[in-house]
Amino acid sequence: MFENIRADMMRAHRCTKIRRPIDVLRLLWSSQGLQALVIYRLGRWLNNVRKHQFGWAIAFPLYPAYRMLSVLVRKAYDINLEQSADIAAGGLHIYHLGGIEVRNCRIGPRCTIFQRVKLGSAETKNGGLVIGEGVYIGPHAQICADVRIGDGATIGAGSVVTQDIPPRCLVLGNPSRVVQRDYDNHTIL
Amino acid sequence: MNRLIKDIDAVHQRRWPGRPVSLVSRSMLVACSPSLRMMLMYRFAHWSYLKLQNGRPWARLWRIIFIPFAPIKMAFRIISKSEIYERNEIESGVCFPDQGYIIFGPRKTGTGTVIGTRVTVGKGHADNGSPIIGRNVWIGSDCVVYGNISIGDGATLLPGTVLSKSIPAGAVMRGNPARLVLPNFDNSKLLMLQDADAMQYVTEKWGA
Numbered sequence: 001m002f003e004n005i006r007a008d009m010m011r012a013h014r015c016t017k018i019r020r021p022i023d024v025l026r027l028l029w030s031s032q033g034l035q036a037l038v039i040y041r042l043g044r045w046l047n048n049v050r051k052h053q054f055g056w057a058i059a060f061p062l063y064p065a066y067r068m069l070s071v072l073v074r075k076a077y078d079i080n081l082e083q084s085a086d087i088a089a090g091g092l093h094i095y096h097l098g099g100i101e102v103r104n105c106r107i108g109p110r111c112t113i114f115q116r117v118k119l120g121s122a123e124t125k126n127g128g129l130v131i132g133e134g135v136y137i138g139p140h141a142q143i144c145a146d147v148r149i150g151d152g153a154t155i156g157a158g159s160v161v162t163q164d165i166p167p168r169c170l171v172l173g174n175p176s177r178v179v180q181r182d183y184d185n186h187t188i189l
Numbered sequence: 190m191n192r193l194i195k196d197i198d199a200v201h202q203r204r205w206p207g208r209p210v211s212l213v214s215r216s217m218l219v220a221c222s223p224s225l226r227m228m229l230m231y232r233f234a235h236w237s238y239l240k241l242q243n244g245r246p247w248a249r250l251w252r253i254i255f256i257p258f259a260p261i262k263m264a265f266r267i268i269s270k271s272e273i274y275e276r277n278e279i280e281s282g283v284c285f286p287d288q289g290y291i292i293f294g295p296r297k298t299g300t301g302t303v304i305g306t307r308v309t310v311g312k313g314h315a316d317n318g319s320p321i322i323g324r325n326v327w328i329g330s331d332c333v334v335y336g337n338i339s340i341g342d343g344a345t346l347l348p349g350t351v352l353s354k355s356i357p358a359g360a361v362m363r364g365n366p367a368r369l370v371l372p373n374f375d376n377s378k379l380l381m382l383q384d385a386d387a388m389q390y391v392t393e394k395w396g397a
Contacts, residue, residue, distance in 0.1 A: 032267075058251070075268050078290075098270040098290045115292055116307060139292070139309045140333050140351070157309070157333045158351035158365045174351075174365040188314035 001045035007090035008037050011110065021024065033094025036079040043083050051154065084128075086104045096139075103127035108151070112189050114139035121145060136185045154185040199301070201286060203381060204215050223269060224285040230265045233258075234275035251386035277319070285332075286384070295334070299324030303380050305348065310334045313353060323358065327376050329391065345376045347391060363395070370395060 009018055012027055012034050028064065049055040056104045074080050079086070082103040088098050090109050093176055094100060099116035104124045110133055113119070117137050120129045129143060132151035140158040143149070152165030159176040170183035193329040197215050200222060201208070203235065208214065209317075219225055237258070240251040248365030266272055269289035273279075280296045286306035293304070294311040296319045304310075307330050312319045318337025326340055329348035334340070361371040382390055 001371065030261075039221075078270055096272060096292050097267075098292075116290075138333075140307075140331065156351075157335060157353075158349075172366065 001041050002043050004089040006036055008034060008041070008092070011090045011093050031072075031094070032077045032097045033079060033092075033100075036073045036077060036081055036100075037087070037094065039066065039073055040081040040083070040085075040087070042066050043070060043082060047083065105131060107131045108133035108135070110134040110189060111137070113137045114141075114157075118141045118142045118144055134185065134189055136189055152185060153185055154188070192281040193229065193232060195300075196232070196283070197225060200228075200284055201275035203239050203303075203383065206381060217239065222287060224287045226267050227265070227273065227285050227289070228283070230262065231273045231275065231279065231311075233276070234262060234273075236392070238275040238374045243287065248325060280324075288384075295320045295322050299326070301325040301380060302327045305330035305332065306384075308332045308334075313337065325376065327379050329387075343374075343376055345374055345379065347395060348388075352396065361395075 009024060009027055013023065014129040018024060026136035033109045046059045046062055046066055050059040056058055077097040079097055079100045080102065084104045085102045086106045088107060091107050091111055095112070095114045096115035100113065101118045103120040104121035108131060111131060116139055119131070124146055126146060128146055131149045132153065134152045135149050136154045138141050138155060138159070141155050141161070143161045145161065145162045145165045147161060149155070149165045150169065152168040153165045154170045155161060156170065157171035158174060159172055161171060161176045163176070165171055165178070168182050169178045170180040171177070172179045191209055197212055197218060198210055201210055201214065204218065219229070228337060237251070237255050241248055241255070245355055253279055255308040271289045271291040271293065273291070274294035279297055280300045282300040283298055286304060286305045288306040290307045291304060292309045292311060295381040299322060301324050302322055308328055310320060310322070313336030316337045318373055320334050320336065321339040323340055323342035323344065325343045325344045328334070329350065331349045332346050333351045334346070338353065340356055341360065343359045345361045347361065347363040347370070349365065350362050350367050352362060352367040354367070356362055359373045360369055361367065361374045363370050379387060379390060
């Protein structure tokens with residue numbers, strides 16, 4: 001868990017190393033998305049720990065605390081990272097707050113999402129939404145179908161994606177269209 | 190202080206058209222309107238930002254004085270679920286939504302502009318510039334406006350518009366990507382309507 005949180009913080013801090021403890025506090029203070037992500041990681045860790053032989057002894061007392069924190073984040077920031085989502089280490093950088101819902105999906109490393117992004121559908125049949133590595137998802141975008149988003153794709157603001165997206169594409173509009181192939185989103189991630 | 194009074198009067202005019210403005214009604218409005226509280230918080234944040242500019246006299250002293258206000262700003266940001274960037278200039282008489290949920294960072298906003306809920310206005314990542322919003326612009330709910338663009342005076346963005354190009358004065362835009370619906374439209378009636386009434390007006394005029 002702590003390795004994952006370290007990776008998330010480094011992603012948010014845009015550097016390879018967090019030098020001082022005050023940096024951690026400043027990051028947590030300024031970024032509500034990071035707080036939500038830390039609490040999500042705690043929940044994932046508790047779920048894993050529970051499966052070990054005496055893991056329930058750790059998970060049982062900590063679980064109410066996790067539930068309270070997750071409800072708090074959901075109500076206060078409106079950032080809903082459900083446990084059904086599988087976010088890779090250093091996976092997500094959440095800008096701003098409000099209306100973020102992530103569920104039933106698998107997210108690769110180095111992704112960026114913004115406010116009012118909805119990822120994943122409520123009911124899934126085959127594995128759910130899969131998002132590759134280094135995907136940029138702009139504000140108000142919705143991906144509510146079980147599709148595959150290729151590595152390095154860029155999904156513009158307000159677009160509603162219902163089809164598979166090949167890697168390194170720029171996608172805009174509702175319904176979404178591939179505007180440009182071989183688009184480099186390295187600078188904006 | 191003059192600006193604050195103008196902000197309050199603009200909201201007053203929209204909420205209770207034709208009702209005489211008095212000290213009591215103004216204070217009632219401040220007490221019951223979240224949008225006005227957001228506006229007041231922005232004014233304070235903008236004022237403190239100007240104080241903290243490098244080269245201003247007593248900038249360091251002001252920095253220490255403003256430390257206790259940081260949690261208050263954060264509380265406002267979380268309660269209204271919106272971020273209004275203090276370094277950008279907003280003229281007096283701009284109406285924010287009562288529901289909050291806005292991320293608002295244009296370079297300049299003119300007077301009489303009305304902003305709907307769940308609106309994002311900000312910097313585009315491709316061209317690194319933020320929009321300039323003119324006067325009496327009506328921005329509907331769920332709009333996204335980004336990039337180095339300018340929106341003309343009296344323009345109307347219907348709900349759900351995603352705009353990344355400059356538009357002339359009086360234009361009505363809709364859709365994602367944004368398309369022109371009407372070139373010249375007088376939106377003075379629309380600016381005066383509250384949320385549900387404005388929604389009804391829009392659906393009657395242009396359909397759902």
